[in-house]
Amino acid sequence: MSKFDEIMKRSGYSKATVSRVINNSRHVSDEARQKITEIMKQLNYIPNRNAISLSTGQTKQIGIVTSTSNAIILSFMNQFIDTAMDFGFQTLIYTTRGDKDIELKAFEDLRSKRVDGLAIIACVNDPEKLKAYLEYGPIVSWQRMGNNEIPSVAMDQAEGYILALEHLVSKGYTRIANVFGRADSINTQSRRAAYETFMASKGLPVLKEAYQYWVFTSSDGEEAMRKMAKAPELPQAVLCSNDYAAIGILSEARKLHISVPDQLAIVGFDDVELARVLGITTIHNPIAEQATQAFHQLWAVLGRQKVEPEPLTYRLIERETT
Numbered sequence: 046m047s048k049f050d051e052i053m054k055r056s057g058y059s060k061a062t063v064s065r066v067i068n069n070s071r072h073v074s075d076e077a078r079q080k081i082t083e084i085m086k087q088l089n090y091i092p093n094r095n096a097i098s099l100s101t102g103q104t105k106q107i108g109i110v111t112s113t114s115n116a117i118i119l120s121f122m123n124q125f126i127d128t129a130m131d132f133g134f135q136t137l138i139y140t141t142r143g144d145k146d147i148e149l150k151a152f153e154d155l156r157s158k159r160v161d162g163l164a165i166i167a168c169v170n171d172p173e174k175l176k177a178y179l180e181y182g183p184i185v186s187w188q189r190m191g192n193n194e195i196p197s198v199a200m201d202q203a204e205g206y207i208l209a210l211e212h213l214v215s216k217g218y219t220r221i222a223n224v225f226g227r228a229d230s231i232n233t234q235s236r237r238a239a240y241e242t243f244m245a246s247k248g249l250p251v252l253k254e255a256y257q258y259w260v261f262t263s264s265d266g267e268e269a270m271r272k273m274a275k276a277p278e279l280p281q282a283v284l285c286s287n288d289y290a291a292i293g294i295l296s297e298a299r300k301l302h303i304s305v306p307d308q309l310a311i312v313g314f315d316d317v318e319l320a321r322v323l324g325i326t327t328i329h330n331p332i333a334e335q336a337t338q339a340f341h342q343l344w345a346v347l348g349r350q351k352v353e354p355e356p357l358t359y360r361l362i363e364r365e366t367t
Contacts, residue, residue: 048090055084067092068105068133103161107136107343110151111166112143115261117287117315117332118166121187124336125164132344134161145170156181162343165195183346185339189231198338198354202232202314203239205328205359206284209312210243212326212361213282218310222255222280224269224290233258233286240284252280260286266293274301279309282367288313288320288327295325295366311366324365331357 046054052063058077065073066081084090107129111118126136137160139151148170154160155178165186168175172190179194189199213221223240225233237256244251255276257269266289273279273294285291291313298305305311313320313327320327334357341352 048088052084056081070133071131105134106160107134108151108160108163109136110139112141112169120332121336124333125340128337128340143169152178161347164339183343185342191231198335203235206236206239208361209284209328218282219249220281222252222283224257224260224285226286228258260290263289263293266290267297270294270297282310285313288315288317291325306367316362326364326367327362329360329362
């Protein structure tokens with residue numbers, strides 16, 4: 046009798062429950078975990094990960110692919126890792142620094158079965174190239190991929206942007222500037238189109254000359270504020286790529302003695318904790334929920350169990366900066 050079978054016999058628990066304890070899943074009672082762990086110690090049982098892989102056909106590892114890292118990405122990553130652990134999976138993080146060749150190594154690991162699936166947070170290779178790897182295992186993306194082949198849990202940020210625009214216009218702000226992220230990203234294109242369509246529909250000025258790109262960090266936000274202050278006319282409000290850009294703009298506005306929100310209203314995006322502390326109006330982005338749904342999409346293939354996703358929406362969080 047194998048040690049694994051002996052653990053089942055002595056504990057009285059099923060193969061599934063013993064496996065959950067071995068894989069550190071939280072979906073097991075404290076009583077079962079304590080009993081099974083004690084028997085494992087008595088038997089000096091050390092799980093053979095290769096044997097588990099051979100018996101299940103899975104490595105129990107998921108790869109996370111990201112070209113960069115920041116507090117917002119970490120929010121998604123931490124929730125994804127936590128959810129994966131609940132289902133008995135560990136994670137490998139592939140940080141590529143925007144290098145296409147390094148990024149492809151993660152996809153080659155999927156092909157060589159080092160990982161069972163991949164979660165893309167941010168990638169730089171053409172999605173048309175990456176979709177070829179779908180035949181080797183499930184792939185899901187948080188980044189909007191621009192095709193229907195690699196599934197994505199990303200939400201259309203135009204929806205949140207419109208909430209911010211409606212809020213600002215209702216407050217009487219009509220000259221609205223924008224600081225965007227990557228100029229070529231689908232999210233930026235979506236936000237820009239939403240802004241231009243919305244402002245035109247209201248007969249309000251579209252300040253294309255005030256567009257700024259690649260504004261991600263608080264330092265980027267400070268520089269963006271300095272550029273706005275040098276313009277012939279200061280905008281009445283600014284929509285930001287994320288909350289950290291908004292934090293930088295707020296900080297620099299105070300240094301320049303620009304009153305917020307009287308002279309300049311500021312709206313962030315994502316609703317990070319620091320935005321609450323600093324009183325920044327923002328759009329709540331359900332990042333953790335999207336991360337959970339990302340793993341569930343992989344689980345639908347790996348575990349052959351579909352988890353119905355709950356509808357997710359953006360919410361305006363009004364604070365002192367508007």
